[in-house]
Amino acid sequence: MKLLLEPLHRRSEKKWANRVADAQTTDDLWKLFERRVPPIVGEYFRGAADSEITLKGNVRAFQQAMTTARGAIKVDSLDLRTTVVRHELQVPWFASPVGSLRSVWPKAEAIAAQVSGEWGTVSALSTLTGTPMEEVAASSAGKCWFQLYLCGGRDVATRGIQRAKLAGFSGLILTIDTAVAGNRAVHARMRPTAALQSFKGLPLGQRLGLLREKLRLLPQMLTHLSWLVSYWADGGIMQFVNIQMDDKGTPMPYTDIGTQLAASAVTWDDLGWIKETWGDGPLIVKGVHNADDAQRAEDSGASAVIWSNHGGRQEDRVPPTLHIVAEEMPKMARSKMDFMMDGGIRNGKDVLIALSYGVKAVGIGRAYVAGLGGGGYAGMKRSFDILREELERSMRLVGIRSVDEIRENGAAIRRQNQLIGNSSLPDFVF
Template identity: 40%
Template sequence: MPNRKLNPSSIVNIEDLRTMAERRVPRSVFDYLDGGADAEVTLAENCRAFRETTFRPRGGVAVYNCKTTVSVLGYEIAFPAILAPVSYIRLMHADGEAGVARAAGQAGTIYTLPTISGHKLEDVKAASTGPLWYQVYLIGGRQAAEGAIDRARRAGYSALVLTLDTPLAGKRERDPRNGMKELLAPALLPKARFLPNILAHPRWLASFLLDGGVPKLGNVVVPGKGPMDLVDVGAALSHAGASWEDLRWIREMWPGPIVAKGLLTGDDARRAVDEGAQAVVVSNHGGRQLDCVSAPLHALPEVVEAVGGQVEVLMDGGVRRGSDIAKAICLGARAVLIGRAYAYGLAAAGEAGVARAIQILKDDLDLTLTLLGCASIDQLDATYLGAAHRR
């Protein structure tokens, strides 16, 4: 499917991309991207936490061309937003992970390639002009993970992201209702009752078929069996949870930085520091794992205090606007990770949609800094927030 040109006057925020994505992909694919666990309480809370956090701008300050660059694990990026790992993304658009990597590199930021990727990690690296991180799941067992980590090292990935909040996949109730598992299955019969919705998206279907249908997991090569099928991922995740012990053995074989992702407490963040992580991501997996847990924005100050500046603190979950990025920075994050925001763009218009999502957030952040009277992202702190967030 060729990328459609996006009219900036009609796509002014991330919600516009979400609306377009909902029209352009089958319900099963959209709801996989859009949905959360159980009653989706945490999914909603992630965004609400940002909406309920207020600013205290500085009056009588005229600043323009605000500085948004920041250094993360030794790399200077254009603004403090890194593209998070989002699985199954090649189902949303044939550009897939390679298109996302190209858009991230052109925008001057980092893309984190998921284990559950439709493109091989070497191909994604070749497509990118910027730094890449590789996210680690232990699906397929340690040998499969070791093989992928070694490939990532040889390909030039700069950091590993170990996800610690997924001992198994959360109960995402939209998926069984809309046939996500059936879409991935090779047999046609299970898809029968979902075919009307699939056929209602002929452009997506044509692109999906021309792209070869459901791809193999080229980054999960199980010894003696070869690349894993996407349909087998759910079962594989049920016994692939990463532990602190796993972080230790990965530390021994990986020469670069390790990012511990999926922490919500100061105690866990301290443990990550003790086990050798160079950064932590305050995250509840976008509300897709355990429902009714804290929004990362609320958990962020505890984690920042617990690590005491020994490692870099990142956060993800609910970021839809540049002002959200600014609020996270005010509370001590070095940068945020964005997931759904750019994935909506990919589903809407491929690589061009990802580029538009990034530009929306970057422009919005620059405007926020200007209106706050803050000349540089590194000057943000809790004094720019309402009384509830000032110590």
């Protein structure tokens, strides 16, 4: 079956590569993502917690932010390099960790690492992923970070950390904002667990019920055949191969992610053994909302913090990350850590605005997933192309040459937005 589907996947890859080539913005890529990926899968990537106020707020905060522009300046060459945790990045962004990526495109985690490596930047691999971490690291010409959840408990996590070290991952991200799973109601209503559930061991009555649930998905599968072919060419339902449940390397089966997250809550007390197991490499704490937690991370030995509200997927009605950065960064002026942020970045000007608050790099989340789901390698490359073109254009128009200059002159670059209301803002796409 796999052999039969592989050539069809290759053909469809070419078709979607042509389509992503025409995308002018990451919104265009997201629309292609929605065309190719069926709703029951796509909603996992689009959705956020509760009323999705923070998801939209993340994007709106950037749309409302304004900068100055300087006239009669010709900027000949631009320097997009930045350094975080002693890693020199050729562009001031990295690929944020995103779980279950392999369900949008075959071996998507390896592709994300490949594209990031080609761009001279880092790709962060989530614990909850389907491509073996060794293959992911080997796909990148650059560096990769491993993002840790404590799924399966301390022994399982210890095995994961040691494996990541051996595979050559050069940074460990510890995500601290998942004490319980966020309530992603829109996706829950679609009953995704029924789609994944096996008939094995069920009595006849329940089998029939499950069959009805699965047949309900038929219309959306038939209208997304490109995705379906590629999904089965890649082996179908993925397993969490980066969580080994025992010494024999038994992977965690693909189960409800919410339950996994709730069972893997981390506390500050865990940082000690995690850091000890990881060794001298940089420990990066992700999901920080306030200076108190950032300070606690530094006191616990972290080298860096990622200001993040998990793309609005955990606690709704927390501030947009850009507002968190604006309020909390000044309080950390004496810190020796490096600061990054993610949440709501949809174009290159967003990158410039985030950097203007002093962070050294930003994480890209759904904006690269849009490319991966819309066209695999070509799509993700296109999303990075778009970000770079937009960032470079903005830097030239603002009259600034380097990431360091943006960070040093932030207050002079930013302008107050005096427009009243949201009527000037474009529709929210993702």
